Structure formats: C-alpha cells, structure tokens
Amino acid sequence: MPAPAKSVPHAPRASISVIVPSYNAARFIGEALDSILAQTLQPEQIIVVDDGSSDGTAEVVLRHNDRRIQYIRTEHAGVASARNVGLDAARCEYISFLDADDRWRPIFLEMMHAFLSDDPTAASVFGNFVRFQHPSGELLGDQFRSYPEIKRPKLLEGAPYAHGRIPREKAFSALVACSDIPAYTQVMMFRRSMIEHLRFEPTLSLGEDTNFVLKAYLAGGVIFTDVVLADVRRHDANATRHPDEMVIHDLNGLKALAPHVTRESDLRAYRDRLIRAHIDAAVYQARHGRVRAGLRTYRETFSVPGSRWRKLKGSMRMALCLPRGLASPNPTN
Template identity: 30%
Template sequence: MSDDISQPTKANPAISIIIPTYNRSAFIGEAIDSVLQQTFGDFELIVIDDGSTDETGEIVGRFEDNRLIFIQQENAGRSAARNRAIAMARGKYIAFLDSDDTYLRDKLERQVDFMERHPGIGMMYTSAQCIDADGNILKNHIYVAAASGQIYRQVAFFRPVTITLPTVMLRREVLDTVGGFDEKMERFEDTDLWRRISKRYEVGALAYPTCLLRTHDDNTLRTQNPVKIANAIEYYVDKIFREDADMDSDFLREGASRLYEYYGLAFMTVPAWRRQGLALLRKSVEFSPKRVGAIAVTAGIATLRTLKNALSKQFRTKTA
C-alpha cells in the first residue's frame, strides 16, 4: 500500500496530535472534527490508517485542512502506527487521540496553558468523561486526574491511578529520552510509556475533563480474547520487573499481585472465562500470598468456595 500524505503549510506547529486508526469508519470523522474545531489552532494532526479495510480512508480524505497529515500503511499495530507518527512529528508538544474518542473544544488550549505555566513537568494528563456508542454521557463513568508530581508508584500498574491516552500531553524531548511505544505490546502499551516517563519526570494533573472516551462493542472486555489479555499481563509484569529492578521489590510484587487480581476478578464475571480468571488469581497469590483472604472476600460469596478450593493446595504448599 502506498503512502497518501497531505502536508500542512506551517513549518513548526506548537502541537502534534496523533491518531492511529483501524476500521473505525463509524467514528473517525467525529474524532478528526473534534481536533479541527479546537479553540487552539496551532497544531498538526497526523492520522495513520493502519491498513483499514472499511471506508476509513475515504472519510479521512473528505477533510480539507492543511493541518491534517494523512498516512495509509500496511497493518502493523497501533504502537507501530503511533511511533511512525512520533518520528515525523514537529510539534513542541505531543498529544494523542484514539479514533473512537473525541476532544472537548478547549482541550488543547487548557493543556498548552498548563504546560507553559509548569516548565518543570515532562507530561500532564486530565480528567475524562465516558460516553456510549451513540455519544450519550455515562454519568457514573469518569476518570479523575488527581495524582501529580512524582507518581511512578501510582501509575506503574495503572492502579490506583489510570491515565487515559487521549488526555495526555507531553514535551517532545521526553519521548526522545524514554523512547516511544513498545511495539511488541498489544495491551498496556500506554501504561508502559507512562511508567517510563514517571520514573524520570514529574507529571502534572488537571482535574478538568477534556475528552470523551467512547465505550462500544469493540472495546468492552467481553469482546476481547482472554488468552491475549493474560499473555499481555505476563509480558508487562516481566518487563517491569526487568526494567525497574532498582525499585523496591515488595512494591513490585504487590503491584503485580493487584494487577493479576484486577483482571482475575473481571474474568470471573464472564462465565466462559472463569478458568482463566482463577488462573490469574492464582498468579496474584503467587506474588503476594498474604493477600489470599482479601482476594477471596473481593471475589464475593458466590465465588468464595471455588476460589478457596482452587487456591488451597498451592497456598498450603507455600505456607507449610
């Protein structure tokens, strides 16, 4: 597939916004429009179509704006697509948007103002509101940006603080220092980047919501492959233990335990995934045996006996 590139006229925009997309013809137009309608207009928008087979390319091609750069490539994954855009980005600041989400109109203006007033931070993020497939607000689903400063411990395992990709803005030199997205990762690649950044730089937080994050059939847990999720968790945990061996080992083990617990309990809510859920809970206990009681309580009365039976033999062995 050959590249199809439209170049903006401005040589050095303040911000480079990156949107990777794959078969998102239903949403990509709204995502792009939310960027082009920003109150802050000094930006370039790089859209990478990662091998779509639907009408995504046609929809993107309808936009006539010299700030838009459109690239089509063979499917290589969203991390590879983002990294390609990062390599060509010319902005002082880098921002991201997923092709099924949208910016609120003053998103860029608020973030640039924040970054200019806080020259010591390398990256900042904001709160975000969730919406359904039709754009309706999900009132009880919001990500709140509260933690700031040296927040490696809060974000390394994405709990207790989850930083959502579309809310982030960072300085270009930060990526030059820590590198881009890990192209081997199909999941947690954004958390992995925030982890690496937060080890070196202070992170700012703006409680004001600047993005609408869409929940739809393609991105809910039940439509995912549980084996791929489990493999992604294992890859990430192995990576963090390897790259962050200088951090406190008890913290790393507790974080890994809670990550496995979070997904194990989520898997237990899907009847067909209970076996995989128990396997993740067993991994959680391996990293932190003392937490078996808390895990059982969190799992609930309906799963308590099953969980105890599944873990009892292993737990007796570890505590004998």
Template identity: 30%
Template sequence: MDKPLVTVIVAAYNAANYLEETLHTILDQDYSPLEIIVVDDGSTDETAAIAKSFGNRVRYRYQQNSGSCASPRNHGLAAARGEYVTFFDADDLMLPGKISGQVEALETHSEAVFCVGNYRNFTGKTKSADHFSTCPELSLHLSTSCDSSFVLEAHECRNILISENFTIASSPLFRTRTVVSEGGFNTDLKACEDFHLIYRTATHGKVVIVPEVLFERRLHDTNMSADSERMLRNLIASRLSLAQHETDPVLVKHLDKRAQRYRRSLQSCLINKGQFGGAFALYKDTLPPRSLSDLNHDIRQGIKLMLGHFNDGKITRRSD
C-alpha cells in the same frame, strides 16, 4: 514569539463510524499551529476516504494491520514534527481548549514532561461523571489545589498511577523529545501500551494535572477494553515489564502486588469462560495468598475449578 507546533496522532482501524466527528473536534481547537496525522492500521472500511476528505488539513498514512494501537502510534510519532505530541483515539471527542490549555500548562511548568487532563466516558447521549472524581488518591491533591492545575512529583505520579490509573491514551500532551527518548509505545503489548508509555515517561520528571474535562471517551462494543481476557493479560504483562524498568524498590513491590491482583482476576475470567486448565496453571503464580481477601478468592475459585472439572467429566461420560 512563535507558538510551538503540536502534533496530534490518530491511530485508526475501521473507524469510519466515528473518525469524521473526531477529526472535526480536533480541527475546531482554538490553537495553532496544529499538525494532525491519521495512521490507518490496515482498515477495510471507509477510514481512508474519510481521512483523505480533509485534504491538506490532515496527513494520512497507511500501514498493514498490526493488531494493536502501539504500532500505528509509533508510525505517527516517527513522522511527527511538533515540539509537543498527543495521541488521540479515533472515536473520542476533543473538547474546546484541550490543546491550548495543555500547551499553556507545559510552557508554564518547564520542568514537567507531560500534562494530563480530566475526561469522562459517554455512550450515546449518556455521560459519566468525570474520571478524576473516581480516583481517591488524586482527588486529595485536587482538594488541596482548590481544583486548579497542579504539579505532581515524578515518584508520586507513578505511585498514584499504579493504584488508580487516572489517565488514558487520549489525555496526555507530551514533550515529543521525551517520548522519542523512551522509544515510543511497546509493541509487544496488545493493550495497556498507553499506561506503559505514560508510566515510563513519568520517570523523566514532573507531571502537570489539569482538573478540567478536556475530552470525552466513547464507549461501544468494539472498544478493546471490552475483551476482558486480553486486557487482563496485558495488565499483568505491562506491570511486570514496568517492575523491571522501575528503580525504586517500593514502587517495584507495588507493581508486583498489582500484577498479582490482575492474575487473580484473570483466573476468575478464565473459570467463567470454562478455561479450567489455564485457570489452574495460574495458581503457581498467585499462591500463597497475601491477605484474607486473597484467601477468600482462592477458596471460591478453587471450588469453581473443581466443580468445573467435575461437570466436564460428567458431560464427557454422557457423550461417550
């Protein structure tokens, strides 16, 4: 019996420092047939030359820079021929057996719409603990499964995702038809578009969880997650968007509560950057506080905000 084709889509922007190593880890997988599509999102470095150097082992596609990962991933999805699809970041490293293990999990569990694997972060030669070990709710399921693969019901998966986002873009292997039915990634989001798609896809059915570490996520100064303000604004936008999409009122409330937490974090971020007007404007969305922790936050940030405006005034008067 022929095995299903798997498409690996790699969105790349100025990824010349890492792309070659990343592609080798994909090509070294013990699974075939495999289709690799690199979508160059308007790079100005040697990304194109590196991708093309792999010849017909890699399909190279180019587009004008979009400013996010959503558009090039959708570009690749439109060209994908595989029954299964995964989106792999151009600086991550795929560990042996990722593809074959996830295909086996989805072939075994035909009711599941995607499969999520564990991962760890690394910087240079330093590696973190595996990510699942930092997720208490997910770890409860891992303990009862004796660290073997297990299936989460759709509702439970979404509930845990809201509390402790246990997966990122490079992790899931999806059934392509399900991702296509959701329209791919939301291009209005400039970050968190992976969480947004994963959550929406998890409304379609069960999800298989594989506890083994299947890839390594590279941390460096140019990671999009290093831009705190951008991340927080998109964390808020993605959760509020999903609250409109979600049909379960309990999860809608959970998403709204999470967005409130991110608003308070954004407020702190803006105050630390001296953007006092923007921070003050957030009070209309965060008040009233819903807990003692919220109240403490509002008092602390309110004091900082008043001191910041006062100091700005002093500086202005001195410069006059």
C-alpha cells in the same frame, strides 16, 4: 454528510503534534478531526496513521483539506504499531494522541499545553473525560470517579484548575497504586524531549497504553486536572467493549514494564500492583470457567517479591471463586 470543519479563525498555533491511529473508523474519524480543527490552540502537525483499514477512512481524511494533516497508510499491525509510526513522524515539542472514535473539547490542547509550558519538570499531563454511548449519546459518567485516590490531599499542590502536580520521584508510585491506573492517552499530552525514547509495545494486543503511560510516569513529573476535556465513545467495535477482560491485558502490560522499573522507590509500588494484577486476573479467569488458567496465574503471584499480607488476601479471594475441592490452592504445586 456534513462538510469537514475548518480550523478556528485566528486561533494561535503551538508546537504540538497530534497522532490519530485509525482502523476501519471511517464513520467516526471525521468527528475526531473536526474536534482537533476546532481547538482554541491549534497544533502544527496532525498525523493520521491508517492501520490498513478496508473502509473509507482515507476518503474521509482527505476531505479535510488542511496542509497540516499528514496521512500515513500502513499494513494492519495493531494500534501500538500505528501509534509508534506516529511517534516516528512527530516533529513538534509536545505530543498528544486522539483515538479515531473519540473527540476533544475545544480547550483541550490549550489547557494541556499551558500546564506543560509552565512546568519544565513535567513529562506529561492528563485531564478528565466522559464516556458516551453510541448512537444514543447517553453519558456514562466521568473517568475520575474510577481513581478516587488521585484527590488525596498529599497530592494537591495548588496548580490553577488542576488537582495536583506530582514530582518525578513520586509520580510512578502514586499513579500505579490507583484503583484504575490513569493511562488514557486520549486525554494526555507529553513533552517529546522526555518520552522520545519510549514506544508502545507491539506484542500487547491491549494494555499497550497502560504500559506506555507508566513508562512516561517514570520519565518526569505529572500534572493532572479533573476538568472534562474529551468525549470517549462506547460502541459495538470498541477494542475494550468487554471491560472485565481488561484485567488480563493490564497484567500483561504490567509484566512487560519490568525492565523499565529500576529505582528502589518505584519497585515497591510496582511489585505491589503486580501482585494485585495477578490476583485480579486469576479471579476473573476462575469465575469465567477457566480454572486451570486462573490457578496458573494465581501461582505466578508468589514469584513476585512483595507484601505477604496482600498475597494472603488474594489467596482468600481466589479460594472463594474456586469449585469445591479446590478451595485451598497450594502455591507450591
């Protein structure tokens, strides 16, 4: 096993807390920590939250002999709870998360920090990443292809190296409407003063990151860049190894967001996305043989205020995937 990386000699430091939640990731977490220690701008605090691992996670972490690394072991409670433990322990001005099986490019912290330092109205900034297949290393494409709406000209405001700066009054409504909501914490940095009251929802087994990030988008402006700044590993133990199922978890994350969306300008976009999420989840369930569950989810759509046209289109999608005899679902039953 190679020796752990040491931090870049003479690299400057900034008031950044990096939170690394980990569960049975001993085979990967060394690379994650090495990528943090290789940053051209070094963090002041690195918090590893071991979510009750039963492998050699602790040994790998402790081999990285750096006083900035704070190792916290907890009972296994899920990634949302682990991230919350990290947030409680964070003491720096800016906060980033890195999953234990992923890794950053060396300029990640420097670029994210520069954007937030230059714009005190921004609560968060996010970049691009590529997925790669483990162990082959095959590249699976960059993430910005999943939300092409983000390059619409009305969002461009000329930030160096960035595709845009979105002011607070537009951030949530613009980003919740994207095909795939940009809510990948491993390529994000947050201004602690604007999100310190937020926590991940521990009742969500998945979709907790989307829920948290959308709450952050309500808190302040957002900056984004399409520069690839991270490598996200796809492997046999990924929580999201069945990506089609994410429509169910995304719906749960959006439903849990309801108490936080209060501005009228955000409510329309939120409700529109909630309708779409219900239909997507209902169609997925019906196509995978869970017809009754799909119909229940479909009928919930009609309790959401919003576009009749979108509901009509959703009804047509739903009808196409139902068995013969159920092709005209009645939302009133």
